[in-house]
Amino acid sequence: MMPYDLSPLWLSLRVATISTVFVFFVSLALARLMSRREFFGKSFIEALILLPLVLPPTVIGFGLIVLFGVNGPLGIVLEQWFGFRVVFTWVGAAIASFVVSLPLMYQSVLAAFEKVDPRWENVARTMGVSEWRIFRTITFPLAWSGILAGLILAFARGIGEFGATLMIAGYIPGVTETVPLAIYFAYEAGDMEKSLFWVLIISSLGVAAITWVNYWRRKTAVRIGKE
Amino acid sequence: MKKILSLITATLVLSSCSSSPVKEEELFVSAASSLTEVMKKMEEEFLKVEPDIEMTVNYGSSSKLRSQIEQGAPADLFLSASQKDMDLLESKQLVNAESVKPFAENQLVLASVEEFPKNADFSDLILNPEATIAIGEPDSVPLGAYSKSALETLNLWKLLDGRLIYAKDARQVVTYVESGNAELGIIYSSDAAISREIAGILEVPGQTESIIYPGSVLADSKNQDAAKAFMDFVTGSQGQTILEEYGFLPAVGAVP
Numbered sequence: 001m002m003p004y005d006l007s008p009l010w011l012s013l014r015v016a017t018i019s020t021v022f023v024f025f026v027s028l029a030l031a032r033l034m035s036r037r038e039f040f041g042k043s044f045i046e047a048l049i050l051l052p053l054v055l056p057p058t059v060i061g062f063g064l065i066v067l068f069g070v071n072g073p074l075g076i077v078l079e080q081w082f083g084f085r086v087v088f089t090w091v092g093a094a095i096a097s098f099v100v101s102l103p104l105m106y107q108s109v110l111a112a113f114e115k116v117d118p119r120w121e122n123v124a125r126t127m128g129v130s131e132w133r134i135f136r137t138i139t140f141p142l143a144w145s146g147i148l149a150g151l152i153l154a155f156a157r158g159i160g161e162f163g164a165t166l167m168i169a170g171y172i173p174g175v176t177e178t179v180p181l182a183i184y185f186a187y188e189a190g191d192m193e194k195s196l197f198w199v200l201i202i203s204s205l206g207v208a209a210i211t212w213v214n215y216w217r218r219k220t221a222v223r224i225g226k227e
Numbered sequence: 228m229k230k231i232l233s234l235i236t237a238t239l240v241l242s243s244c245s246s247s248p249v250k251e252e253e254l255f256v257s258a259a260s261s262l263t264e265v266m267k268k269m270e271e272e273f274l275k276v277e278p279d280i281e282m283t284v285n286y287g288s289s290s291k292l293r294s295q296i297e298q299g300a301p302a303d304l305f306l307s308a309s310q311k312d313m314d315l316l317e318s319k320q321l322v323n324a325e326s327v328k329p330f331a332e333n334q335l336v337l338a339s340v341e342e343f344p345k346n347a348d349f350s351d352l353i354l355n356p357e358a359t360i361a362i363g364e365p366d367s368v369p370l371g372a373y374s375k376s377a378l379e380t381l382n383l384w385k386l387l388d389g390r391l392i393y394a395k396d397a398r399q400v401v402t403y404v405e406s407g408n409a410e411l412g413i414i415y416s417s418d419a420a421i422s423r424e425i426a427g428i429l430e431v432p433g434q435t436e437s438i439i440y441p442g443s444v445l446a447d448s449k450n451q452d453a454a455k456a457f458m459d460f461v462t463g464s465q466g467q468t469i470l471e472e473y474g475f476l477p478a479v480g481a482v483p
Contacts, residue, residue, distance in 0.1 A: 088392050189367040191366075
């Protein structure tokens with residue numbers, strides 16, 4: 001196989017990493033809020049978070065263009081205040097990845113928090129420990145394995161995002177060319193070898209991520225069983 | 228049991244909806260995406276002449292349509308925006324060689340939603356570092372290949388490296404420009420002519436080859452007569468008039 005320019009791989013990893021960092025904090029905050037509080041419109045917000053799981057990528061892309069486009073409300077604000085455009089930049093690709101991987105992470109984190117026995121937290125409360133410290137030292141460490149599994153899934157999903165990315169980031173070779181875009185355009189141009197090269201790379205990343213998550217789940221299941 | 232029965236009934240009712248009364252002949256046309264608008268009109272007028280034919284049109288970039296045909300996609304007629312893709316099909320004997328005929332011509336223009344200043348120079352406009360520029364993807368979209376060769380002739384191609392946004396077909400370039408997300412785009416003059424949003428149009432210098440649209444009946448077509456009838460309509464006087472209305476130039480070799 002001839003060596004190809006690897007820039008799509010580095011870009012995909014960068015986009016997925018940055019998107020996953022944001023997904024991590026946002027999903028933790030959302031899951032914490034949702035699992036603790038009852039408020040008006042809660043189920044609506046929950047549906048909104050999970051919506052990207054069922055919407056076609058073109059609809060997500062359309063929504064992002066409407067919001068972040070040159071004439072979209074957020075697009076105008078960003079351009080005028082920060083002189084910064086989202087459309088046709090790698091940041092657009094990161095936003096697309098964020099939107100599609102947030103629901104996956106959110107569900108994992110929510111499940112992980114629900115598995116944590118509330119008695120541990122209550123014991124800490126009777127000792128007058130602050131809520132933030134309880135979260136940091138009890139809830140989060142106990143939920144960690146589920147959170148980590150969610151992170152891996154979110155990262156893998158972020159790398160694989162194609163439809164919405166093509167719409168908002170466009171295809172600029174070497175600038176917004178993520179691996180899925182490279183596959184698509186190589187195939188369109190009839191370059192099967194190049195498509196295959198990237199398909200193999202992205203498939204092995206996906207397989208590695210899923211295998212690792214499953215291994216981790218089995219390991220923790222065994223450990224909990226022993227306790 | 229009742230539930231299952233009613234479900235089956237509902238499924239049957241729903242599936243029967245889609246089978247409309249069968250027309251005599253079905254015609255599958257694969258057309259370049261830059262023909263999207265004109266084809267609607269073409270179809271409308273053609274069906275007045277031939278009411279028994281039912282047409283289905285599949286749009287995409289010509290290379291994509293070509294590879295679909297190579298892989299056995301059902302099509303009776305191929306209306307291409309590039310001679311190259313037609314030649315490739317011809318070399319594989321997938322089209323009837325005697326039916327290959329040019330039916331329209333087109334030109335490249337630089338387009339924008341803002342009007343260009345008078346006497347604006349193409350190179351100055353396109354080298355403005357503030358502007359985002361969209362073109363067709365050069366390896367898979369004929370529009371992109373034409374744009375690339377024009378920019379190479381002008382020695383601008385290397386200077387624009389990493390600045391050009393590649394679109395997946397000609398329509399997408401138009402959409403990028405119309406939505407304002409790309410300030411400039413190199414599109415077909417036909418697309419510029421029918422667009423309501425595009426105000427700035429400037430002919431692209433450096434075009435060395437004319438952009439010819441060839442059409443042909445496919446060798447595997449089960450519907451040669453209907454395909455030929457539509458092809459004759461497109462190259463005939465009525466079809467040529469419609470094409471001109473939509474900003475295309477008449478094809479050399481088509482009936483005036």
